[in-house]
Amino acid sequence: MPAPTPALSRPDYRLPKSSEAFARAAKVIPGGVNSPARAFGAVGGEPPFMARAEGAYLHDIDGHKYIDYIGSWGPMIVGHAHPRVRAAVSDALVLGSSFGAPTVREAEIAEVVAAAVPSIAMARFVSSGTEATMSAIRVARGVTGRDKIVKMAGCYHGHADCLLIQAGSAATTLGTPNSPGVTAGAAADTLLCPFNDAEAVRRILEANPGRVAAVLLEPIAGNMGLVPPRPGYLETLRELTAKHETLLIFDEVMTGFRVAYGGAQERYGVTPDVTALGKIIGGGLPAAAYGASSEIMHRVSPTGPIYQAGTLSGNPLAMAAGLATLELLREPGLYDRLEALSARLAEGLEKAARDAGVPHVVQRVGSMLTLFFHDGPVHDYEDAKRSDTALFARFFWEMLARGVYLPCSQFEAAFVSAAHTEADVDHTVAAARESLAAVVG
Structure with missing residues (x-):
């Protein structure tokens, strides 16, 4: 062009x-x-x-x-309407847009994700970044038996109730960091820290011994503008969460396959317990995922008791677009x-x-x-x-x-x-x- x-x-x-x-x-x-x-x-x-x-x-x-320079807010890393992505979606559509049954392509893209992202041995696909982070938190609570989570002020992780606490992104634009409709109970289980302040996380974990299921953050903040982690910040969070037997969740909905093929965790050499992905893995169609070790992911239904489901999860068109995009990124x-x-x-x-x-x-x-x-x-x-x-x-x-x-x-x-x-x-x-x-x- x-x-x-x-x-x-x-x-x-x-x-x-x-x-x-x-x-x-x-x-x-x-x-x-x-x-x-x-x-x-x-x-x-x-x-x-x-x-x-x-x-x-x-x-x-x-x-x-x-x-x-928006690129559909991040997914279009190979550009809009790339011929190979377009062809992959067209070929998939001829066969049907949704089956409500498993397809081979779901396993193919899960294998690619597991090979690329250091923290992921198994992944579950969903349809949005909100679903991915919401599900990652549910897994963390189910695995640890704890209720509270720590998030960073200004980091946006979707519109789940427990995450609309001092949210960034469009919620900052609208001046409504605390959304009406979020219950006091949901807010009470979310503990806030400033981004890039590891000592604040340390204080919260020490003040809530055995009560924090997860520390959740964008490893590179993208929803208050682009804010990199300070040197040593991610490493300290990894040490603190391991010490307190709290899961570390990276929201890599933006950064996954964006700042490196293996995401921010590859770029910085810090491996979380659970990762949320989105945007690029759908190649411009609605798709997201969360993943972790096999031990953690086997706790998810139907192999475990932690329930999560979605009618259009692993949609054939989105899986085709995502797989074609990830193949292009390996050039x-x-x-x-x-x-x-x-x-x-x-x-x-x-x-x-x-x-x-x-x-x-x-x-x-x-x-x-x-x-x-x-x-x-x-x-x-x-x-x-x-x-x-x-x-x-x-x-x-x-x-x-x-x-x-x-x-x-x-x-x-x-x-x-x-x-x-x-x-x-x-x-x-x-x-x-x-x-x-x-x-x-």
């Missing part, structure tokens, strides 16, 4: 068809969207409605073309290329912001990154909340008008795909220069 052609000088950017579609949707869908992350609540205005996607690009119904040099492209983008954005004289920091791990309008490193949720969100909103719209589709919140990570080119990155950096000049000039 040819390089993108949107002009860098600000075009007459209008969305009349999208505005009409949004008004229509708002009559029958809460807020006009099926996920709050799409609502543009943090940046104002109305979202463009998309017509199609291919490679690194999105096309909206108003005729605009964008370089896409030699793919992660090296992602690393180089992402570094080029991060360095370009950092220089553009520095030259514009705005407070900023660019944080990146692999092909995930965030440009924070914040004067110094962001280590936790409290740091992230001090970012200039009003400046980000103006920057976002300037970038969108120049054909660059960024996450619509300061508190989200951007994703680079293997379909992006150096020309895409250079266009993005040039657009950032013009956009920053427009918002601070």
Whole structure:
């Protein structure tokens, strides 16, 4: 596909068809969207409605073309509508979209996941990241016989009741970190710590001896913007949880197969007890999984007493898309290329912001990154909340008008795909220069 052609000088950017579609949707869908992350609540205005996607690009119904750094919020690591993924789904669809019975492809992709992810010997597939983390917690409670979990403020793990406690991501955007409908009982069993603060975890475990089933976290936070773990943080959590016989759960819904083929646990050399996966393993279709050692996973029904089920779990179309995507990720040099492209983008954005004289920091791990309008490193949720969100909103719209589709919140990570080119990155950096000049000039 040819390089993108949107002009860098600000075009007459209008969305009349999208505005009409949004008004229509708002009559029958809460807020006009099926996920709050799409609502543009943090940046104002109305979202463009998309017509199609291919490679690194999105096309909206108003005729605009964008370089896409959302990638369906992470899954599209090989790009949109990759020919091999498309063919795999098409071939699977000919045979039937759902059987309510086992298929060989479920075992095939489970074998690939178990071979790739250090903590996983067995995996159970589900249909969403929320299901994966919710099920991982249930397993931890069932295995340990304990009720309480520890989570990190600003880490988002889906919308299960016990996890909507100081949530990040779209819940931060909406200013509702504690959702109505979450019971006091669910909240009472969730203990909060700041991300990157191992001593806080130590204090909580010591104050609740024999009562904490699991410590749950994104090993690289992506739902308060991209926040890497401090050196030694994950290692200390591994030591603390082992000492207290508490399970360590990594939510690698974003980072799994993203920051390395084996996820953050491969990149940092720290192996949790249980891992939740999603996004990439479905290749753009709804699929997720949780996994652990055989000993732990044999406690899950039907071989054990811990119940979990799902009618569409292991859906043939999602398994086909996921398996094709994971096969593509094994191509030699793919992660090296992602690393180089992402570094080029991060360095370009950092220089553009520095030259514009705005407070900023660019944080990146692999092909995930965030440009924070914040004067110094962001280590936790409290740091992230001090970012200039009003400046980000103006920057976002300037970038969108120049054909660059960024996450619509300061508190989200951007994703680079293997379909992006150096020309895409250079266009993005040039657009950032013009956009920053427009918002601070």
